[in-house]
Amino acid sequence: MCGIVGYVGSRSVSEFLLEGLHRLEYRGYDSAGIAVISDGEISVRKKAGRVMELARLVEEQPLFGNIGIGHTRWATHGETTDANSHPHLGGNGEVVIVHNGVIENHDSLRNQLIALGYVFHSQTDTEVAAHLMAHHLSEQLKLNSDEPCVDTCLRAVNLTLDRLKGTYGICVMFRDCPDTIIAARSGSPLVIGVGKNEYFLASDSSPLIGCTQDVVYLADNEVVVLNATGMKIAHRTTGRVQPSIQTLDQVSADIDLGNYPHYMLKEIFEQPTSVENAMRGRLDEGEATAVIGGLNLTAQQLRTFDRVVLTACGTSWHAGLVGEYLLEEFARLPTEVEYASELRYRNPPISDRTLVFSITQSGETADTLAAMRECQRKGHPTLSICNVVGSTIAREADGGIYLHAGPEIGVASTKAFTSQVTVLSLLALYLGRMRHLSYPAGKRIIKQLREMPEKIEEALKCHERVQEISEKYAHFNNFLYLGRLYNFPVALEGALKLKEISYIHAEGYPAAEMKHGPIALVDEQTPSVFIVPKGGIQPKVISNMEEVKARRGPVIALACEGDKEVERIADDVIIVPDVEEYLQPLVCAIPLQLLSYHIALLRGCNVDRPRNLAKSVTVE
Numbered sequence: 360m361c362g363i364v365g366y367v368g369s370r371s372v373s374e375f376l377l378e379g380l381h382r383l384e385y386r387g388y389d390s391a392g393i394a395v396i397s398d399g400e401i402s403v404r405k406k407a408g409r410v411m412e413l414a415r416l417v418e419e420q421p422l423f424g425n426i427g428i429g430h431t432r433w434a435t436h437g438e439t440t441d442a443n444s445h446p447h448l449g450g451n452g453e454v455v456i457v458h459n460g461v462i463e464n465h466d467s468l469r470n471q472l473i474a475l476g477y478v479f480h481s482q483t484d485t486e487v488a489a490h491l492m493a494h495h496l497s498e499q500l501k502l503n504s505d506e507p508c509v510d511t512c513l514r515a516v517n518l519t520l521d522r523l524k525g526t527y528g529i530c531v532m533f534r535d536c537p538d539t540i541i542a543a544r545s546g547s548p549l550v551i552g553v554g555k556n557e558y559f560l561a562s563d564s565s566p567l568i569g570c571t572q573d574v575v576y577l578a579d580n581e582v583v584v585l586n587a588t589g590m591k592i593a594h595r596t597t598g599r600v601q602p603s604i605q606t607l608d609q610v611s612a613d614i615d616l617g618n619y620p621h622y623m624l625k626e627i628f629e630q631p632t633s634v635e636n637a638m639r640g641r642l643d644e645g646e647a648t649a650v651i652g653g654l655n656l657t658a659q660q661l662r663t664f665d666r667v668v669l670t671a672c673g674t675s676w677h678a679g680l681v682g683e684y685l686l687e688e689f690a691r692l693p694t695e696v697e698y699a700s701e702l703r704y705r706n707p708p709i710s711d712r713t714l715v716f717s718i719t720q721s722g723e724t725a726d727t728l729a730a731m732r733e734c735q736r737k738g739h740p741t742l743s744i745c746n747v748v749g750s751t752i753a754r755e756a757d758g759g760i761y762l763h764a765g766p767e768i769g770v771a772s773t774k775a776f777t778s779q780v781t782v783l784s785l786l787a788l789y790l791g792r793m794r795h796l797s798y799p800a801g802k803r804i805i806k807q808l809r810e811m812p813e814k815i816e817e818a819l820k821c822h823e824r825v826q827e828i829s830e831k832y833a834h835f836n837n838f839l840y841l842g843r844l845y846n847f848p849v850a851l852e853g854a855l856k857l858k859e860i861s862y863i864h865a866e867g868y869p870a871a872e873m874k875h876g877p878i879a880l881v882d883e884q885t886p887s888v889f890i891v892p893k894g895g896i897q898p899k900v901i902s903n904m905e906e907v908k909a910r911r912g913p914v915i916a917l918a919c920e921g922d923k924e925v926e927r928i929a930d931d932v933i934i935v936p937d938v939e940e941y942l943q944p945l946v947c948a949i950p951l952q953l954l955s956y957h958i959a960l961l962r963g964c965n966v967d968r969p970r971n972l973a974k975s976v977t978v979e
């Protein structure tokens with residue numbers, strides 16, 4: 360949550376900061392601000408609202424300089440006002456900081472600082488850190504007036520960080536050390552872009568694309584001192600760190616909108632390719648299995664596991680539910696799917712024979728990271744299924760599988776879901792083939808997986824039909840999403856998509872479970888979306904549809920072409936391609952993503968930046 364950028368070099372800093380914030384806006388868009396040092400003064404421009412509004416302010420009141428920091432906020436402490444926007448000045452303007460994370464002991468620190476005479480202008484926890492920084496700076500200046508200013512500033516930063524409890528990715532500039540940025544992380548990500556006589560800082564690599572390909576990922580408890588001619592990274596307790604420079608392989612085209620009006624729509628339409636990329640080089644026809652290289656466990660070791668725990672949040676958790684069904688069906692491995700926010704504080708019986716996977720698009724979700732660390736702390740190898748290369752979870756996991764879906768910018772996750780399901784199918788095939796799954800069964804699964812990009816392409820043909828249906832249903836305020844077996848997680852995901860971007864109340868349920876409660880909601884004003892493609896228990900789901908119709912509930916059905924019975928009962932049918940049951944989530948998710956997209960548009964919602972949400976939730 361919250362996006363941070365920083366720059367020191369010879370470019371005009373405001374342009375980089377604003378463009379960088381624009382690219383990080385998916386992390387939070389309650390307010391934005393930048394601070395620039397020039398002529399020995401720190402100047403700040405900040406504003407509640409989107410980065411666009413900040414850009415307007417900067418146009419009216421420009422900031423010139425070659426060193427600066429910026430922030431786009433997802434509010435935790437304090438409302439979304441100009442005053443609560445970052446950057447925050449400390450002391451009498453001698454320090455300025457931007458911060459991502461939560462300072463848990465802000466209240467007691469604030470009281471101590473007020474007693475020392477510091478005056479607060481915001482309700483944020485960040486301003487506490489800014490004043491504390493100013494306080495330690497003034498103390499250190501008294502004690503060490505002869506040493507280089509940068510050393511004093513670094514000490515002030517370290518002393519401040521020693522007193523903070525919670526999480527931070529933090530960037531600081533000092534008025535009296537005007538060529539330096541100091542940044543540090545503990546729990547919130549920061550990546551440094553290394554240029555020629557210039558350095559960039561950001562919460563993730565997207566602002567760096569087009570600026571530099573060389574990056575260093577700051578690790579927890581590391582602090583970096585940057586100026587135009589160099590960078591020094593130190594671990595706060597163990598000392599100097601030799602930076603490992605990695606190469607970014609993203610290209611700017613991935614983060615351009617192209618001809619699409621929204622990232623969400625672009626990403627929905629990218630799914631034939633993203634699913635193909637998730638499988639690329641990972642199918643072994645000869646052995647009828649998947650090739651999964653990065654698990655860092657031998658086949659022999661993998662065979663010793665007798666249970667799987669999948670942990671995740673949000674949409675990734677829904678993908679995990681599909682994974683549970685796949686792993687149990689293909690590999691006969693008992694699988695549990697845990698909300699990471701629960702797992703991290705529970706004490707579940709995870710034994711040496713339990714394989715734990717964290718599923719995450721961003722690789723930065725605070726709860727997922729904490730759950731993974733908790734499992735690792737107890738000595739269990741924890742693997743990840745992750746999209747963002749070099750993200751904290753990808754780096755800290757003991758092994759893992761990348762999605763290769765490319766950057767997902769729309770806050771509502773779409774292509775990451777189908778890529779996660781694809782990777783989980785590969786995993787289930789791989790683990791299944793080293794257990795009881797037969798060669799012909801493996802061959803059949805591979806054949807069907809290979810067809811999926813084409814099938815998703817076919818599923819996308821429903822676009823116009825979904826648009827029509829959206830017009831008919833956009834005014835309803837409650838929806839039920841119902842499906843069974845592999846389509847139960849799809850129902851949950853469809854409901855989540857609608858909630859997230861249209862602010863319509865929606866509930867996903869196993870279709871048969873509906874009669875134990877949600878059926879009480881059914882009336883003419885509550886449409887039900889049934890996911891009812893062909894399959895073993897389709898007749899049962901059809902009976903559930905009848906139950907809804909009998910209570911005058913409008914029914915939208917996702918069904919295969921020519922399904923007369925569904926056509927007879929449903930008010931509106933959306934056609935999905937006929938695929939094996941275990942691959943149905945990959946095609947059935949598509950119309951539901953489009954349905955929520957169009958309903959949100961019709962209701963005038965901002966689909967790429969839904970209210971109160973953020974793409975990457977780096978706070979608890």
Ligand code: G6P
Pocket residue numbers: 672673674675718719720721722723724727770771772972973974975976
């Ligand atoms: C946020 C996003 C969701 C996402 C969830 C988990 O809530 O808005 O779209 O599913 O975080 O994110 P992750 O990056 O761990 O998959």
